[in-house]
Amino acid sequence: MTAPGARDLAELLRATGRTRIDRAGLWRAFTEALPSAQGSVDARRMLAEAVAELEAEGVLVPSKATDDGTPPLPRSVRLTRPAAAPARPRAVEPWHPEMRGADGLRSPSEVVRQVNRWLFAGGTGAEVVPLRERALEITGDEKAFDAGLPAPLTLAILRAARVALPLHREPVGDGPVLLVVENADTVHSLTRALRAEPGPVGAVAWGAGNAFTSSVLSLVDGPPAAIRYFGDLDAAGLRIPARASALAVADGLPPVRPATGLYRELLEHGRPAPAPTADHSDVDWLDPGLRGPVRELFAAGHRLAQEAVGRRVLAADRGWRAGLDPA
Structure with a gap:
């Protein structure tokens, strides 16, 4: 298989x-x-x-x-086969010395076994390469480790390094907060609005959709004090910051938290558009006060595009600035 x-x-x-x-x-x-x-x-x-x-x-x-x-x-x-038929027992595989942690696993995954076999086949002499290259070499799936490394795997065992895309940032002030925005047009409007009165925001970054789940790691060399995020209200729009936050924390960065005021404005001014039934699991990334309305939006089969929070909305009041503080 x-x-x-x-x-x-x-x-x-x-x-x-x-x-x-x-x-x-x-x-x-x-x-x-x-x-x-x-x-x-x-x-x-x-x-x-x-x-x-x-x-x-x-x-x-x-x-x-x-x-x-x-x-x-x-x-x-x-x-299609008898459900009660016992599974064929696995042949016992010896663990490579670098995989000592696998001894305590109740059921090591096939990926862990593949890495074990790769080490025995000469992987210990491999040069360090980008993680997706190593994943493709060992498993045949370049994205096998995108969600994290299963125990007991480490980057050192894999002779691999995570490659972080550069994150484009527009400076707006001297504040400690980095505001990451999913789509380019909203980056432009928010940069324009914040330059006049940046408050705690020091820069606005373009998340470029799913690219942010990689580019967030480029912040390790000069981490901001806080990271706030604003994106579309749909399944992908919440999945991206939730995954990016998990990666950020694992690498010692602050968590990616929602720009609450901007999401409130989106719920108020957004135009519901049809969308496939959304997975609700990432709604918990939002602050508690936003979760109920967003679950209702998804249950109705709708999504909201962040571009609804445009220049006129940003100029109308200051409510969208809530949640941009570093605390």
Whole structure:
């Protein structure tokens, strides 16, 4: 099997003792089979590929009914082999000395085993390369480590380094806060509004959509005291800062927190547009007072584009400045 996690997923599904498994159970088994997928922006794609491969192998049959995500996932799967049949025991693999931490894992993932085999095959002599290059070399999936390194893997074991894209910043004042904005037009409008009265904001940065989940790490060389973020109110618009915040904290940077006043203005002035049913899991990244309205927005199948908070809204009152302080 070539899809990351597919083999372990099949074994975990069989181990449930059931013949039909709903989507929630499918997700639980997949994140256990491939811990590096948990929280990854590509987790849905990776699960869809694993399901497709297991279907082709005759292991399972996905339901015709699917959800509205991209790519769509079945609402359930039916195992075609006896659910109670015991999984074939794995051959015991010795752990490389650098993988001592794997001894304590109850069920090491296939990615961990792949790294172990790579080390035995001469990986200890490899030169340091960008992490995605190493991920592709070892696993066949360049994004295998985007969501983080599963225990006991480290960058040192992988002989790899995270490559951080540069983050474009426009200085507006001397304050300690960096305001990151998802889209370029809103960067322009906010830069113009803040130059006249920057308050605690020292610079406005262009997050460039999903690129921010990498470029946030470029701040390590000169970290700001606080990072605030403003983006679209849709699934991707919340997933990006939530993932970026986790990476930032792991590298010793301050967390990425929402620019609350700007999001309030977006909820007030935004024009709801149709959107696929959104995953609500990243709504918790927002401040508590915003979570209820945003969940209602998503439940109604809508999204809001941040461009609704344009120059006229920014000039009308000062409420959008709430949440930009460094505290």
